[in-house]
Amino acid sequence: MNWKIATLGLGSVMVLLAAFSLSNTVMGFTGGTIHVSIPQAQLQGVKMYGGSYDDPVPVVVQEVDSLNCPAGQIITRQMTLPGPITIKVKLSMGKADLSKVLMKATGLQSTSGTLENVDMWVENVPEGLVQTIKRGTMNNLDTDIYFVSMSSLGYENLKIELIY
Amino acid sequence: MLRKLLLPAALFLFFAGVMAQTLPSPAPLRVSLLFFENLEQYAENSGGALVLVTNLGRMQCPSGQLLEGLPFLIQMDYAEGRGVQMVAENVESQAGRMENLRMEWDPVKQRWVIRADGGWMENVYAPVYRVVLGTLRYENLRVVLY
Numbered sequence: 001m002n003w004k005i006a007t008l009g010l011g012s013v014m015v016l017l018a019a020f021s022l023s024n025t026v027m028g029f030t031g032g033t034i035h036v037s038i039p040q041a042q043l044q045g046v047k048m049y050g051g052s053y054d055d056p057v058p059v060v061v062q063e064v065d066s067l068n069c070p071a072g073q074i075i076t077r078q079m080t081l082p083g084p085i086t087i088k089v090k091l092s093m094g095k096a097d098l099s100k101v102l103m104k105a106t107g108l109q110s111t112s113g114t115l116e117n118v119d120m121w122v123e124n125v126p127e128g129l130v131q132t133i134k135r136g137t138m139n140n141l142d143t144d145i146y147f148v149s150m151s152s153l154g155y156e157n158l159k160i161e162l163i164y
Numbered sequence: 165m166l167r168k169l170l171l172p173a174a175l176f177l178f179f180a181g182v183m184a185q186t187l188p189s190p191a192p193l194r195v196s197l198l199f200f201e202n203l204e205q206y207a208e209n210s211g212g213a214l215v216l217v218t219n220l221g222r223m224q225c226p227s228g229q230l231l232e233g234l235p236f237l238i239q240m241d242y243a244e245g246r247g248v249q250m251v252a253e254n255v256e257s258q259a260g261r262m263e264n265l266r267m268e269w270d271p272v273k274q275r276w277v278i279r280a281d282g283g284w285m286e287n288v289y290a291p292v293y294r295v296v297l298g299t300l301r302y303e304n305l306r307v308v309l310y
Contacts, residue, residue, distance in 0.1 A: 048307070050235040058235045058309055107236065110305045118245075121294040122188045122233060129191050129233025138305070 032078070033106060033144040039071035041110075041138045050128035051104065053146045058126075059104040069096040072157070087162055094157030104147040113138035187213050190253050190291035191233035198285045199224040203262070205278040206270070208251075215293060216255055220248040228304075231295070236309045240302040247298025250290065258287035 045065025053059045075091040117134035187210065202221030207214055225243040262283035270277045 050233075060236050060307055060309060105307075107306065107308045109307075110302075112303045113301070113305065115300040115302070116298070118297040118300050119294070120191075120231070120233075120238075120292075120296075122191050122292070124188045125234055128235050129231070129238070131238075136300075 033146055034075060034077045034148070036073060036075050036143050036145060038069050038073045038141040039139070040069065041141045042068040042070065043133065043138065044135045046133040046136070048131040049123070050126050052126060053104040057146065059146060060107060062101070062103040062105060064101040064103075065099065067098040067101050069093070072096055085164070087164055090161040090163055092159045092161070093155040095155060097154040098150045098152070100151030102149050103143070103145050105143045105145040108141065108143040110138040110142070111140040187211050187293055190293050191231055193229065193231050193250070193252070193288070193290045193292045193295070195225050195229040195288040196227040196286070197225065198288050199226070200284070201282045203278070203280040203283065206273060206275050210251065210293070216252050218250045218252065218255060222246050223248050231292070236307055239306045239308065241304035242302060244301040245297040245299060249296040250292055251294040252290040252292045255288065255290045257285040260285035
């Protein structure tokens with residue numbers, strides 16, 4: 001293992017994340033989905049409605065003013081490199097705080113939680129069922145997303161792994 | 165003479181059609197078992213359509229609930245809520261029990277209101293336009309596109 005190249009690579013990732021964070025866009029992915037797993041999600045100012053991504057793929061759009069993950073989050077993405085080699089990229093964070101998050105997901109799951117000031121109403125398609133939540137805690141939140149962007153991301157103990 | 169009458173009538177119908185608000189299609193809500201406290205139910209005019217408003221001080225759905233909105237559905241294996249308001253096209257239930265049920269004139273709302281202190285309802289089906297909850301506690305929430 002060449003430590004100089006490895007250090008340079010990891011340094012580049014950190015610089016890119018910081019640069020994207022400053023420029024209001026942390027991540028933008030196309031093609032397939034990214035799996036996000038959050039043991040405990042503390043949310044504020046949530047809006048959820050139907051929409052589309054890369055028209056006409058229907059998605060669940062989620063806008064979150066503030067998302068705190070005190071137990072961190074794990075983001076995994078499977079991708080195929082020339083060869084072909086199928087690898088899994090795993091980004092894990094010990095703690096994460098995100099603001100002004102926009103997610104376009106295929107759906108979501110949570111084992112338990114408490115939500116406050118929930119308001120759901122029907123609009124015409126594509127929005128369809130619109131839901132707003134003032135604040136809430138969702139445990140073991142799992143979601144598969146096509147797209148995510150956020151205004152800022154603060155984290156502790158970031159670890160990026162490539163799993164063959 | 166007929167032309168004079170038909171023209172204003174056609175114009176009236178045109179503008180009535182333009183001004184009329186149509187509600188979007190309601191989302192079917194299904195609850196297999198619902199326990200509730202402090203039920204209040206009354207009819208209201210919303211966007212030109214008659215809707216049924218149901219207020220519940222507290223509700224508990226031990227077998228969960230399913231809300232089939234487009235383009236996704238929301239499903240929970242268990243749900244418990246406080247300060248619930250549901251605006252629906254109608255409400256159906258296969259069986260149930262209501263305690264201290266009464267129908268009384270509400271001087272503030274200026275309408276007849278059905279009230280019950282508590283009870284339960286089985287196999288509830290309600291096409292809803294809006295659901296508001298002060299708090300919601302759930303188990304196994306799933307939001308699924310369909």
